[in-house]
Amino acid sequence: MKLLFIVMDGLGDRPIPELGGQTPLEYAKTPNMDKLASLGMNGLLHVIAPGVTPGSDTAHLALFGVDPYEYYTGRGPFEAAGIGLVVKEGDIAFRTNFATINTEGLIEDRRAGRIKEGTDQLAKLFEGMTIDGIEILLEAGTEHRAALILRGPGLSDQISENDPHVEGKEPLDFKPLDDTPEAEKTARVLTTFVMKARTMLGNAELNKKREEEGLFPANYLLIRGAGKVPKLPNFEEEYCLETACVAGGGLYKGVGRMLGMHIIEDPRMSGGTTTDLVAKFDIAQDALKNYDFVFTHVKGTDNYSHDGKFKEKVEFIERVDKEVSRFLPENYEGDLVVMITGDHSSPCSFKDHSADPVPVLIYSPDCRRDKVEKFGERYAVEGCLGHIIGKYLMGIALNEMRLVHKFGA
Amino acid sequence: MKLLFIVMDGLGDRPIPELGGQTPLEYAKTPNMDKLASLGMNGLLHVIAPGVTPGSDTAHLALFGVDPYEYYTGRGPFEAAGIGLVVKEGDIAFRTNFATINTEGLIEDRRAGRIKEGTDQLAKLFEGMTIDGIEILLEAGTEHRAALILRGPGLSDQISENDPHVEGKEPLDFKPLDDTPEAEKTARVLTTFVMKARTMLGNAELNKKREEEGLFPANYLLIRGAGKVPKLPNFEEEYCLETACVAGGGLYKGVGRMLGMHIIEDPRMSGGTTTDLVAKFDIAQDALKNYDFVFTHVKGTDNYSHDGKFKEKVEFIERVDKEVSRFLPENYEGDLVVMITGDHSSPCSFKDHSADPVPVLIYSPDCRRDKVEKFGERYAVEGCLGHIIGKYLMGIALNEMRLVHKFGA
Numbered sequence: 170m171k172l173l174f175i176v177m178d179g180l181g182d183r184p185i186p187e188l189g190g191q192t193p194l195e196y197a198k199t200p201n202m203d204k205l206a207s208l209g210m211n212g213l214l215h216v217i218a219p220g221v222t223p224g225s226d227t228a229h230l231a232l233f234g235v236d237p238y239e240y241y242t243g244r245g246p247f248e249a250a251g252i253g254l255v256v257k258e259g260d261i262a263f264r265t266n267f268a269t270i271n272t273e274g275l276i277e278d279r280r281a282g283r284i285k286e287g288t289d290q291l292a293k294l295f296e297g298m299t300i301d302g303i304e305i306l307l308e309a310g311t312e313h314r315a316a317l318i319l320r321g322p323g324l325s326d327q328i329s330e331n332d333p334h335v336e337g338k339e340p341l342d343f344k345p346l347d348d349t350p351e352a353e354k355t356a357r358v359l360t361t362f363v364m365k366a367r368t369m370l371g372n373a374e375l376n377k378k379r380e381e382e383g384l385f386p387a388n389y390l391l392i393r394g395a396g397k398v399p400k401l402p403n404f405e406e407e408y409c410l411e412t413a414c415v416a417g418g419g420l421y422k423g424v425g426r427m428l429g430m431h432i433i434e435d436p437r438m439s440g441g442t443t444t445d446l447v448a449k450f451d452i453a454q455d456a457l458k459n460y461d462f463v464f465t466h467v468k469g470t471d472n473y474s475h476d477g478k479f480k481e482k483v484e485f486i487e488r489v490d491k492e493v494s495r496f497l498p499e500n501y502e503g504d505l506v507v508m509i510t511g512d513h514s515s516p517c518s519f520k521d522h523s524a525d526p527v528p529v530l531i532y533s534p535d536c537r538r539d540k541v542e543k544f545g546e547r548y549a550v551e552g553c554l555g556h557i558i559g560k561y562l563m564g565i566a567l568n569e570m571r572l573v574h575k576f577g578a
Numbered sequence: 579m580k581l582l583f584i585v586m587d588g589l590g591d592r593p594i595p596e597l598g599g600q601t602p603l604e605y606a607k608t609p610n611m612d613k614l615a616s617l618g619m620n621g622l623l624h625v626i627a628p629g630v631t632p633g634s635d636t637a638h639l640a641l642f643g644v645d646p647y648e649y650y651t652g653r654g655p656f657e658a659a660g661i662g663l664v665v666k667e668g669d670i671a672f673r674t675n676f677a678t679i680n681t682e683g684l685i686e687d688r689r690a691g692r693i694k695e696g697t698d699q700l701a702k703l704f705e706g707m708t709i710d711g712i713e714i715l716l717e718a719g720t721e722h723r724a725a726l727i728l729r730g731p732g733l734s735d736q737i738s739e740n741d742p743h744v745e746g747k748e749p750l751d752f753k754p755l756d757d758t759p760e761a762e763k764t765a766r767v768l769t770t771f772v773m774k775a776r777t778m779l780g781n782a783e784l785n786k787k788r789e790e791e792g793l794f795p796a797n798y799l800l801i802r803g804a805g806k807v808p809k810l811p812n813f814e815e816e817y818c819l820e821t822a823c824v825a826g827g828g829l830y831k832g833v834g835r836m837l838g839m840h841i842i843e844d845p846r847m848s849g850g851t852t853t854d855l856v857a858k859f860d861i862a863q864d865a866l867k868n869y870d871f872v873f874t875h876v877k878g879t880d881n882y883s884h885d886g887k888f889k890e891k892v893e894f895i896e897r898v899d900k901e902v903s904r905f906l907p908e909n910y911e912g913d914l915v916v917m918i919t920g921d922h923s924s925p926c927s928f929k930d931h932s933a934d935p936v937p938v939l940i941y942s943p944d945c946r947r948d949k950v951e952k953f954g955e956r957y958a959v960e961g962c963l964g965h966i967i968g969k970y971l972m973g974i975a976l977n978e979m980r981l982v983h984k985f986g987a
Contacts, residue, residue, distance in 0.1 A: 519982070550960075
């Protein structure tokens, strides 16, 4: 028995007057997901806890059965892992932007003009760098994004960021957030690093060329999201599950990698609304041949929610639904559990995450089918799963796979 | 977006044969709450946890999102705060009765004949008193009620009471409830204080006059409900919410005050069945102009429950419903979330609190309206909120106010 777990980011929503008081998911024509809902079990998922608005990182930990209250230390480690850095327990990891600072010391562009190419060369400048015995690992991601790791003894993640979050201002000072010598040392190492980086980046050929071309040089590093890399449970070791992660966004790959999933990379998965959904689900279907558990993440639903574009959210859901067709029992050969949900609600009226629960459906060949016939927020109210706390979801799914982990004897 | 939170004390009940097998709430004609129920979200609230019967104090902590298992230390601190004492973290607070002791040392009346006037003068006798470096703060409340605080180093709340709870007996000795020197010291200070108080009160002019008039003198103090004042979250600091407390009962004002609410005092709110409900809801409506969050507590439902008076409970609920009319979306100008529930069930057949869940309704302009059409225990079963644990309620309400407190990024 294999498990396909489809997460539509920011799926849950609220009634929208222009959709006749329906949510985008309720309004969308989703015959395939409705079929699975009618054959399966339905419920409402409180990904962290009722009334708690999840971040994307904490939400995904919970979806994979990892209690974020116990394990979450900040976004940095997941972003770093997502970009491809091999993070180690105890590393201090940060989200980083290549940015532009002017001669007056003011941040002119927080994203160095959304620089497209060359940041990997810039990151290479720092290869082998150490400051006071601390290894500096900088890895470029897409566009202006990068991840930074400080590795070595006596460090802390209780450290403020230097990103002023607006342009035209000076970068902020790194400050220790507690009284420990570890936080003090981390602040000092970061400050020294950013100062050296400014000089090194300023002198880089690439940036001189960008300036000549009238482009923003990537001559500064804005660093935020400090987190000490936690020791997370490992899917393969804990559940004996060979697991694949099919996602475009760095964060989701990062969470997957830290949980011991095999990350499938493919440039057709953009991690946004432009992603090639057909390719993504081809990859997922293919992965089901080799893996027990395939996590498939689509981000577009959340992107449209943040822009308040409910019509586009409806269409995107309908496009995902088309790809779900191939996993219906009549179309799929083999025993398959299909679980579909979101990592949180993102009502188009909020343009942000909310604490509203997300509908969840779990189909398995002999599950306790309930009377719900459609996949949607308010249909799910009548489902047999009731209200579920996120961290319990994975156990429920594993049970459908007949992977019994008995507590007690 | 503002929040009106109406708590009807002891609202939940059980089927009553004389009401055709309906509960008082189900039986009552409540067109306005039914309207909000039909436009809003409904569910059943386990204020502490399923199967746990809440006290009034623990219930209100939970309703405000404060886990009573973590924060509750006894009723004393809340009573003291309700009476108006400014409690400080670490104080040991007690509920206190002015009582009557006779010359043989037996308690003749536990409430000094429900003394109406003069206890504030009596309490003043102790102004500035210290015993072995411990400050003694005694504040009179309504009738025979008072609150006592011991303030100073080396104290404990692990201390028994001196109230025998029946008349004609000697007061009990204060005993330490654990082996610590703190509990020992607290017992000693209390014993000394009560001994001195007996003399001072016995000599008070007021009591001599009462004796001449054949009234019970308030010549003794019965002390119970020891609790060390905890550090509670503060609504204004935690949520940036300016909050008003509209309540008559001391306990509810005390909880509100300790959570940083602004307490609105008005003698028309009696904290009982005689309260002026029109005035109370006028005050609440007015408070919504100046505050983000208005907590409005009505006590009468619980008082009638304790007396088993289900008809009066029905009528009282109907009177509250009339006042709710002004907060219906068609009658209220402005964006308003309305949340209505009870702090616990008090079935008229029990004449006491019970662990039965309480119905809860939450209305907000764009909430995920469910199919429930009436406000009542058994209608709520079909609501989209399902079964909620009390400590999560506030997060759910804040989410309706669009106050997003994201956990993670």
